[in-house]
Amino acid sequence: ATSTSNAVFSQNKVLTIDTMNPNVKNVEYAVRGPIVQRAVQIEKELREGVKKPFTEVIKANIGDAHAMGQQPITFFRQVLALCSYPELLKDNMFPEDAKSRARRILQACGGSSLGAYSASQGIDCVRQDVARYIERRDGGVPCDPDNVYLTSGASDGIVTMLKLLVCGEGASKTGVMISIPQYPLYSAALAELGAVQVNYYLNEEKCWSMDLSELERSLAEARKHCNPKVLCIINPGNPTGQVQSRQCIEDVIRFAAKEHLFLMADEVYQDNVYAEGCQFHSFKKVLFELGPQYSNTVELVSFHSTSKCYMGECGFRGGYMEVINMDPEVKAQLIKLVSVRLCPAVPGQALMDLVVNSPQPGEPSYTTFMKERTTTLSLLAEKAKLTEEILNTVPGITCNPVQGAMYSFPNISLPQKAIKEAKALGQAPDMFYCMKMLEETGICLVPGSGFGQKDGTYHFRMTILPPTDKLKLLLAKVKEFHQKFTRQYS
Amino acid sequence: ATSTSNAVFSQNKVLTIDTMNPNVKNVEYAVRGPIVQRAVQIEKELREGVKKPFTEVIKANIGDAHAMGQQPITFFRQVLALCSYPELLKDNMFPEDAKSRARRILQACGGSSLGAYSASQGIDCVRQDVARYIERRDGGVPCDPDNVYLTSGASDGIVTMLKLLVCGEGASKTGVMISIPQYPLYSAALAELGAVQVNYYLNEEKCWSMDLSELERSLAEARKHCNPKVLCIINPGNPTGQVQSRQCIEDVIRFAAKEHLFLMADEVYQDNVYAEGCQFHSFKKVLFELGPQYSNTVELVSFHSTSKCYMGECGFRGGYMEVINMDPEVKAQLIKLVSVRLCPAVPGQALMDLVVNSPQPGEPSYTTFMKERTTTLSLLAEKAKLTEEILNTVPGITCNPVQGAMYSFPNISLPQKAIKEAKALGQAPDMFYCMKMLEETGICLVPGSGFGQKDGTYHFRMTILPPTDKLKLLLAKVKEFHQKFTRQYS
Numbered sequence: 001a002t003s004t005s006n007a008v009f010s011q012n013k014v015l016t017i018d019t020m021n022p023n024v025k026n027v028e029y030a031v032r033g034p035i036v037q038r039a040v041q042i043e044k045e046l047r048e049g050v051k052k053p054f055t056e057v058i059k060a061n062i063g064d065a066h067a068m069g070q071q072p073i074t075f076f077r078q079v080l081a082l083c084s085y086p087e088l089l090k091d092n093m094f095p096e097d098a099k100s101r102a103r104r105i106l107q108a109c110g111g112s113s114l115g116a117y118s119a120s121q122g123i124d125c126v127r128q129d130v131a132r133y134i135e136r137r138d139g140g141v142p143c144d145p146d147n148v149y150l151t152s153g154a155s156d157g158i159v160t161m162l163k164l165l166v167c168g169e170g171a172s173k174t175g176v177m178i179s180i181p182q183y184p185l186y187s188a189a190l191a192e193l194g195a196v197q198v199n200y201y202l203n204e205e206k207c208w209s210m211d212l213s214e215l216e217r218s219l220a221e222a223r224k225h226c227n228p229k230v231l232c233i234i235n236p237g238n239p240t241g242q243v244q245s246r247q248c249i250e251d252v253i254r255f256a257a258k259e260h261l262f263l264m265a266d267e268v269y270q271d272n273v274y275a276e277g278c279q280f281h282s283f284k285k286v287l288f289e290l291g292p293q294y295s296n297t298v299e300l301v302s303f304h305s306t307s308k309c310y311m312g313e314c315g316f317r318g319g320y321m322e323v324i325n326m327d328p329e330v331k332a333q334l335i336k337l338v339s340v341r342l343c344p345a346v347p348g349q350a351l352m353d354l355v356v357n358s359p360q361p362g363e364p365s366y367t368t369f370m371k372e373r374t375t376t377l378s379l380l381a382e383k384a385k386l387t388e389e390i391l392n393t394v395p396g397i398t399c400n401p402v403q404g405a406m407y408s409f410p411n412i413s414l415p416q417k418a419i420k421e422a423k424a425l426g427q428a429p430d431m432f433y434c435m436k437m438l439e440e441t442g443i444c445l446v447p448g449s450g451f452g453q454k455d456g457t458y459h460f461r462m463t464i465l466p467p468t469d470k471l472k473l474l475l476a477k478v479k480e481f482h483q484k485f486t487r488q489y490s
Numbered sequence: 491a492t493s494t495s496n497a498v499f500s501q502n503k504v505l506t507i508d509t510m511n512p513n514v515k516n517v518e519y520a521v522r523g524p525i526v527q528r529a530v531q532i533e534k535e536l537r538e539g540v541k542k543p544f545t546e547v548i549k550a551n552i553g554d555a556h557a558m559g560q561q562p563i564t565f566f567r568q569v570l571a572l573c574s575y576p577e578l579l580k581d582n583m584f585p586e587d588a589k590s591r592a593r594r595i596l597q598a599c600g601g602s603s604l605g606a607y608s609a610s611q612g613i614d615c616v617r618q619d620v621a622r623y624i625e626r627r628d629g630g631v632p633c634d635p636d637n638v639y640l641t642s643g644a645s646d647g648i649v650t651m652l653k654l655l656v657c658g659e660g661a662s663k664t665g666v667m668i669s670i671p672q673y674p675l676y677s678a679a680l681a682e683l684g685a686v687q688v689n690y691y692l693n694e695e696k697c698w699s700m701d702l703s704e705l706e707r708s709l710a711e712a713r714k715h716c717n718p719k720v721l722c723i724i725n726p727g728n729p730t731g732q733v734q735s736r737q738c739i740e741d742v743i744r745f746a747a748k749e750h751l752f753l754m755a756d757e758v759y760q761d762n763v764y765a766e767g768c769q770f771h772s773f774k775k776v777l778f779e780l781g782p783q784y785s786n787t788v789e790l791v792s793f794h795s796t797s798k799c800y801m802g803e804c805g806f807r808g809g810y811m812e813v814i815n816m817d818p819e820v821k822a823q824l825i826k827l828v829s830v831r832l833c834p835a836v837p838g839q840a841l842m843d844l845v846v847n848s849p850q851p852g853e854p855s856y857t858t859f860m861k862e863r864t865t866t867l868s869l870l871a872e873k874a875k876l877t878e879e880i881l882n883t884v885p886g887i888t889c890n891p892v893q894g895a896m897y898s899f900p901n902i903s904l905p906q907k908a909i910k911e912a913k914a915l916g917q918a919p920d921m922f923y924c925m926k927m928l929e930e931t932g933i934c935l936v937p938g939s940g941f942g943q944k945d946g947t948y949h950f951r952m953t954i955l956p957p958t959d960k961l962k963l964l965l966a967k968v969k970e971f972h973q974k975f976t977r978q979y980s
């Protein structure tokens with residue numbers, strides 16, 4: 001007989017904050033952190049009729065274009081609808097190029113269905129299309145589809161690569177160099193994997209550029225206590241919105257070659273370049289331009305995604321990574337590793353295909369596609385400029401140009417009294433500031449401390465994604481709040 | 491000037507098989523392992539005109555229903571098309587209930603677009619629908635939507651939970667009890683996390699049931715060298731196709747309560763029950779029937795997915811998990827952890843919603859939906875029976891009834907000579923057998939060694955998914971091959 005005495009029922013749970021994986025406890029992710037949770041609560045309070053000094057929460061915390069009203073690209077969604085419900089292929093309402101794209105994707109799917117698993121590395125024809133896209137983008141530098149892995153957004157690829165790279169204990173533990181400020185996926189993944197986060201600081205005075213001397217300092221420092229093997233770059237920058245120059249990229253590659261570092265280039269904003277004189281240079285193209293000594297040796301992985309650029313399709317979790325010079329034995333391990341999770345979601349793979357194989361001149365959808373694409377990118381460029389200009393009119397806020405990506409990361413001066421009060425509350429001063437802004441204005445930003453920043457400096461990250469009118473309103477409110485806050489604590 | 495001497499170019503790669511994460515090296519995943527890679531090669535050879543003793547590869551290695559010709563549920567795909575391209579809502583070709591489901595899902599999405607990120611835990615209204623589904627399934631046992639987390643397929647949820655649970659080093663390292671034979675996602679995830687895999691053997695003689703005495707043996711053994719905290723169950727079983735009795739589930743829950751184990755119930759085949767007298771009992775329902783002593787204390791997580799059952803939508807990577815009695819502090823950590831990956835793919839969330847909120851009597855799509863669902867499930871039941879019957883006619887093959895799920899896992903007698911030859915080649919004997927079968931017949935199965943089995947026993951896993959005619963052909967070929975193989979090595 002089974003025991004039914006009370007004694008068997010433990011008062012303690014198996015899984016508690018004290019017994020759980022401590023690496024997970026160390027994870028932080030500010031973009032969806034406490035401030036966003038409070039924003040969601042406030043929205044609920046507003047719906048329930050709670051009186052606030054504002055009527056809506058404006059979320060500028062996350063690069064979520066569609067949530068901010070950006071419209072999807074018609075062609076992409078037509079093809080996705082056709083793939084989802086192929087009966088529509090019989091309908092006359094869809095243009096021929098949408099139908100032929102859908103047929104091509106379906107033919108490459110098991111049982112001609114988005115519902116079949118794909119190869120774990122991704123659908124063959126999608127990887128081929130990605131390879132051709134990369135070749136066009138890089139002026140003919142060859143790309144082997146075997147080096148292309150489809151992913152669930154760029155995050156998935158980044159975590160997968162770090163998982164391969166991170167090992168060791170104590171002084172031989174893998175160190176991973178990341179820019180500060182950084183996108184907190186990196187610090188979160190490193191915490192989870194128990195790797196050593198090695199910070200190098202971007203130069204705010206020079207528009208968040210990378211300094212070779214700072215890379216050298218950071219690496220030398222790290223070598224004292226861990227085994228730095230990886231250098232991560234985000235270009236165009238998140239949260240800082242800079243676009244690295246060709247020279248800078250060349251320097252970084254030479255540095256990686258010299259110091260024997262594996263390069264991870266997060267290039268998800270490759271189409272988001274707005275500033276006059278700025279241009280996106282892929283790490284791969286520059287690597288090949290440096291000649292075979294570099295292009296045959298330096299290990300590089302580059303990430304792209306369906307979530308940003310002009311399409312902003314975050315919800316589909318589409319993405320790819322291209323690996324260069326990866327050891328063939330390790331590639332076999334990578335394929336094995338991704339096969340455990342079966343495959344990236346197939347609708348996201350289909351969408352990735354459309355991004356790299358968009359309508360071409362002469363095809364029926366070309367004109368509409370180009371119009372939608374150009375409009376979205378022009379609007380973003382306009383909002384990038386607007387954000388910089390208005391923020392720089394606020395005394396105590398200094399903002400670098402938003403050269404690319406989707407974010408402004410202005411420097412904010414906080415009065416000593418505010419810093420003291422925040423510290424008394426155990427809060428980062430810019431968290432204190434952003435939380436107050438949220439409560440008083442309904443604007444949801446992310447404090448700079450969530451991305452990392454030089455000690456004693458304070459920032460926030462805001463997206464440039466709200467519709468122009470709402471963005472202007474938001475910026476006016478930020479200005480008003482900052483002035484009030486400064487007066488209050490001076 | 492930057493150094494350009496040859497000296498800077500290391501001949502060694504940063505990332506090699508020797509420097510990579512050893513945990514990843516230890517990962518194995520047979521369902522997409524060497525045999526499947528060879529099958530893909532053979533398909534390519536056939537296309538290139540290489541002569542083989544067969545004209546097509548029949549893949550019975552993976553539960554991929556659509557790839558095997560199963561048709562998607564019309565209603566699900568209509569709603570997905572409407573959500574992908576909402577212009578279609580204006581069209582008259584779609585039934586009203588499909589349109590209203592699509593509108594409801596879109597309203598719950600940021601910017602009314604599948605392209606926006608959702609909450610990391612999943613779209614609110616989808617979690618509410620999941621909760622209502624669970625309540626209906628479990629005869630009214632309450633379900634709080636806050637305990638429901640949407641996932642990218644069940645695999646994602648399982649790995650996430652294990653990530654929370656696994657920690658410690660040496661003798662205090664977390665042990666996770668898994669059934670042998672097991673679905674190799676478990677062993678792969680445990681290898682990756684560096685946890686201790688604790689095997690308990692299913693009783694093949696009693697139709698792969700769970701024995702309490704075996705659980706006790708396994709646990710006592712494990713306690714000598716690790717800290718066993720988790721007990722995983724797959725019901726209905728993968729790869730073994732059994733459906734656990736209510737009594738068995740009750741015993742397991744009492745055992746977990748007594749031994750202070752966290753229960754993980756993989757219930758993705760909950761609608762795949764075929765055998766007379768068998769019925770699916772959810773762990774949650776049985777837990778609540780055991781009374782508050784149990785239902786208020788035992789920690790349980792249950793996983794479900796869009797990939798199996800009657801819908802077989804693997805490619806969408808939809809799923810959910812429900813956590814019961816989880817410590818609130820740990821729940822906060824779980825939400826933080828999933829937020830790093832932003833959200834599960836939104837089309838998969840939409841599909842999960844449709845599965846738990848399918849057409850109801852009186853709605854225009856109800857009749858067609860029920861017909862499609864019933865047809866698919868009846869066909870699977872028929873094929874389960876057929877597989878068992880035919881395999882049991884082969885001397886040297888013994889096959890338990892396929893009570894549920896999608897697989898048969900027959901025991902195969904291998905001649906000593908074959909076992910010797912395999913071992914000389916460094917191969918598991920059933921891998922040797924399956925590889926030979928692939929080369930000679932084009933049939934792709936997975937060797938039992940990929941799932942684990944009692945020493946000295948051999949098996950293979952085959953899915954029952956091929957269309958009836960093809961399944962008959964496959965079984966005839968298996969029979970013929972087994973007889974030939976036995977003769978050859980006797």
